[in-house]
Amino acid sequence: MKRKKAFSIFTSATLAIGLLAGCSADKTSETAKNNGEGGGGNVIKIATQSPLSGGAATLGESIKLGAQLALEEQKEKFEKLGFKLELVPYDDQADPKKGVANAQLIGADQQVLGVVGHLNSGVAIPSSEIYEKYSIPMVSPANTATDVTDRGLKTVNRICARDDFQGPAGAKFAVEKLGAKKIFIIQDKTAYGTGLAEAFKKGAEEAGAEIVGFEGITIGEKDFNGVLNQVLAKKPDLVYFGGMYTEGGMLIKQARDKGITVPFMGGDGMDSSTLVEIAGDAVKNTFITSAAGIATTTEAGKQFAEKYKQKFGKNIESYSAYGYDAMGVLLKAIEEAIKANGNKLPSREQVAEAVRHVQDYEGVVTKVSFDEKGDNKYAKIYIYKFEEATYPARLEDEVSK
Amino acid sequence: MVEHVLQTLPQVVIDGLALGAVYAIVALGYTMVYGILELINFAHGEIFMTGAFVGTAILLSFSAFGWLSSMPILLALLLVLVATSITTGLLGMGIERVAYRPLRNAPKLITLITAIGISFLLQDFVRFVTELKKGNYILTGPSLFTEQVSISASSIWSGFHDASVKSSFFIVLVTAVIMMVTLDFFVNKTKWGMAMRAVAQDRETAALMSVNVNKVIALTFFIGSALGGATGVLFAIQYGTIDPYIGFILGLKAFTAAVLGGIGNIRGAMFGGIVLGLLEMFAAANLPIVSNGILGAEYKDVFAFSILIIVLIFKPEGLFGKVSVEKV
Numbered sequence: 116m117k118r119k120k121a122f123s124i125f126t127s128a129t130l131a132i133g134l135l136a137g138c139s140a141d142k143t144s145e146t147a148k149n150n151g152e153g154g155g156g157n158v159i160k161i162a163t164q165s166p167l168s169g170g171a172a173t174l175g176e177s178i179k180l181g182a183q184l185a186l187e188e189q190k191e192k193f194e195k196l197g198f199k200l201e202l203v204p205y206d207d208q209a210d211p212k213k214g215v216a217n218a219q220l221i222g223a224d225q226q227v228l229g230v231v232g233h234l235n236s237g238v239a240i241p242s243s244e245i246y247e248k249y250s251i252p253m254v255s256p257a258n259t260a261t262d263v264t265d266r267g268l269k270t271v272n273r274i275c276a277r278d279d280f281q282g283p284a285g286a287k288f289a290v291e292k293l294g295a296k297k298i299f300i301i302q303d304k305t306a307y308g309t310g311l312a313e314a315f316k317k318g319a320e321e322a323g324a325e326i327v328g329f330e331g332i333t334i335g336e337k338d339f340n341g342v343l344n345q346v347l348a349k350k351p352d353l354v355y356f357g358g359m360y361t362e363g364g365m366l367i368k369q370a371r372d373k374g375i376t377v378p379f380m381g382g383d384g385m386d387s388s389t390l391v392e393i394a395g396d397a398v399k400n401t402f403i404t405s406a407a408g409i410a411t412t413t414e415a416g417k418q419f420a421e422k423y424k425q426k427f428g429k430n431i432e433s434y435s436a437y438g439y440d441a442m443g444v445l446l447k448a449i450e451e452a453i454k455a456n457g458n459k460l461p462s463r464e465q466v467a468e469a470v471r472h473v474q475d476y477e478g479v480v481t482k483v484s485f486d487e488k489g490d491n492k493y494a495k496i497y498i499y500k501f502e503e504a505t506y507p508a509r510l511e512d513e514v515s516k
Numbered sequence: 517m518v519e520h521v522l523q524t525l526p527q528v529v530i531d532g533l534a535l536g537a538v539y540a541i542v543a544l545g546y547t548m549v550y551g552i553l554e555l556i557n558f559a560h561g562e563i564f565m566t567g568a569f570v571g572t573a574i575l576l577s578f579s580a581f582g583w584l585s586s587m588p589i590l591l592a593l594l595l596v597l598v599a600t601s602i603t604t605g606l607l608g609m610g611i612e613r614v615a616y617r618p619l620r621n622a623p624k625l626i627t628l629i630t631a632i633g634i635s636f637l638l639q640d641f642v643r644f645v646t647e648l649k650k651g652n653y654i655l656t657g658p659s660l661f662t663e664q665v666s667i668s669a670s671s672i673w674s675g676f677h678d679a680s681v682k683s684s685f686f687i688v689l690v691t692a693v694i695m696m697v698t699l700d701f702f703v704n705k706t707k708w709g710m711a712m713r714a715v716a717q718d719r720e721t722a723a724l725m726s727v728n729v730n731k732v733i734a735l736t737f738f739i740g741s742a743l744g745g746a747t748g749v750l751f752a753i754q755y756g757t758i759d760p761y762i763g764f765i766l767g768l769k770a771f772t773a774a775v776l777g778g779i780g781n782i783r784g785a786m787f788g789g790i791v792l793g794l795l796e797m798f799a800a801a802n803l804p805i806v807s808n809g810i811l812g813a814e815y816k817d818v819f820a821f822s823i824l825i826i827v828l829i830f831k832p833e834g835l836f837g838k839v840s841v842e843k844v
Contacts, residue, residue, distance in 0.1 A: 168647075170653075170654065170759070172652065173652055304814060328804070329812075330804065330812050330813045330814070331812045331813060331814035332813070332814060333814055333817070335761060335762075335764075335765055336765065337751075337755045337757070337758075337762060338531075338535050338755065340531035340535070340801075341528075341531070341796070341797050341798075341799070341800020341801045341813055341816060342800055342801075342813045344524050344527050344528055344531065344797075344800070344801040345524075345800075345801055345804070345805075345813065347524065347527065347677075348520060348523060348524045348677070348801075361654060361757075361759075364757065365755070365756075365757055368756060368757075369755075372662075372664070372682045373527075373680060374664065374680045389652065389654060392654075393654065393656050393756070393757045395656070395659060395756075
């Protein structure tokens with residue numbers, strides 16, 4: 116009994132000492148680091164926030180890797196200016212709570228001068244409130260919801276197109292080019308899916324099509340036969356799905372199994388290689404509208420895809436190049452802010468202002484000029500068609516504003 | 517309106533049966549464990565999910581070795597079903613040994629908590645392994661039994677529309693029926709089945725009558741989990757794509773099915789599962805039509821669960837359950 120007690124006292128004492136030692140060691144190393152780098156004055160950190168785990172990790176990781184590539188390429192240039200670039204990737208898990216918590220951490224870290232992110236509009240909207248509080252500029256590669264920039268925040272910018280442009284562009288294509296007269300719409304009840312589906316509905320009705328159904332599904336379900344039976348009964352010319360690729364893939368597959376052969380159409384949430392993996396051959400005759408252009412259509416894009424593959428051993432995803440360009444825009448603004456500040460470290464407010472003033476930046480996939488809201492004037496909607504079960508799909512049409 | 521509902525009825529019934537069969541076999545696992553231990557094994561949904569992953573992994577490695585094309589597809593299915601059910605059966609026994617047996621005399625709430633703990637553990641373990649192997653936790657297996665079979669329901673009555681199904685539907689249904697009938701036979705007609713029923717009725721007295729209670733309980737977990745795992749394989753074949761979180765919603769619904777049929781009653785669980793599957797499919801296909809667009813298809817679960825509540829209000833022991841008399 117006595118020995119047991121002595122042992123427990125001994126172990127807790129060791130633990131306590133260990134903890135103390137751990138803390139103090141941390142502190143000393145931190146101060147050492149700060150001293151070594153002249154009080155931390157010449158480090159510029161750029162954060163990325165995207166889902167690195169969870170169902171949307173394929174797309175989230177591509178944003179991070181694209182941004183990482185851009186940052187590493189420009190490291191040398193900034194070193195010549197006397198600054199050390201650092202990437203701090205955060206995982207928002209496609210969860211607004213996590214995104215906001217990360218945003219608080221980013222805001223507290225005085226060395227962070229900008230954020231590239233997010234993937235999901237539902238996460239970007241609450242997180243950007245925090246960025247605004249700390250005046251950290253955000254350049255979004257992928258958020259299409261109208262609310263992202265419509266709130267008029269000074270720090271929020273995006274280089275991709277908006278949903279109130281994507282939905283109608285898809286609708287116009289469906290009605291005019293595909294000749295769809297009766298359209299059935301399914302959406303996944305999220306901010307993204309419903310918003311896009313409603314924008315599409317409005318556009319389709321204006322273009323003269325009849326909406327024969329507007330139904331919702333639940334995320335996480337695997338059996339969509341119930342909704343598809345309605346589709347079967349209504350015999351539409353086209354089925355539109357507002358949602359992400361997991362449900363979209365299952366939906367297309369089960370629809371084809373039921374003998375629904377009409378074309379499917381979806382938004383940028385379906386623009387992923389996982390869609391093809393899930394749906395398999397059933398993906399043929401599917402159209403997607405995307406705010407993301409294929410990078411490989413231009414010479415610069417091809418080079419980018421090669422570099423990306425070489426560095427990360429992976430093929431580019433739809434948002435890889437947008438992550439790259441978003442980082443590019445941010446770094447260009449930081450560079451200009453540095454110059455305007457007499458080659459000294461600019462404040463966050465100065466960087467935010469410089470970002471908004473970026474004009475005619477030539478990226479790999481898109482040219483960037485921000486309007487007063489933070490939307491990109493040159494953003495385009497691309498329409499793709501899956502003719503084979505391979506990713507990426509074939510570019511069918513481009514719509515600019 | 518009525519005409520519309522009738523037109524799609526054959527297709528709705530067929531889809532509902534396929535979903536209901538899956539619910540029914542998963543519900544069997546809940547009901548067996550509850551019948552014997554009065555314990556709700558909330559990890560059962562995750563055992564089902566693990567089965568789906570193990571089965572898909574085996575199928576994927578079969579096709580990687582090229583065996584899938586060289587052997588008869590039914591034989592491959594049988595091999596996968598057997599291998600998966602043994603794996604998940606052993607897993608179920610292990611869970612019982614680690615998480616439930618040490619707590620057998622503890623309050624019910626405590627075992628409920630360990631059950632939930634085990635289910636999170638399994639979810640994250642499967643997710644970890646899949647992400648390690650594939651970098652993405654959504655897994656799509658090779659597609660088997662994809663031929664379309666058309667059922668000309670319109671020849672029975674002209675108001676019906678023709679229905680079409682994938683041939684995997686028949687595989688799911690036939691396998692499910694075989695599993696359910698075998699289990700029913702096992703529990704009602706064999707010596708071990710009798711021992712299980714004896715333990716269910718009174719654990720102490722059964723022990724006095726030289727029934728090895730621990731063995732019987734372990735066997736119950738083995739059979740229940742093996743069935744759950746095999747159902748996972750059927751699910752993966754029918755729907756193709758699986759992720760580590762499929763067990764949660766499905767487990768909840770299968771549990772509901774078990775309650776609907778009268779928890780603890782094996783035939784009740786089968787019936788409850790089929791009824792729930794049919795109801796859900798019917799609601800998803802017809803709610804907007806019947807309610808004139810006020811309620812969308814996404815309210816199908818509310819509809820199914822409302823029926824459950826109504827049944828439980830008026831017949832709290834479930835459709836097939838017997839009113840239990842408190843043991844004195």
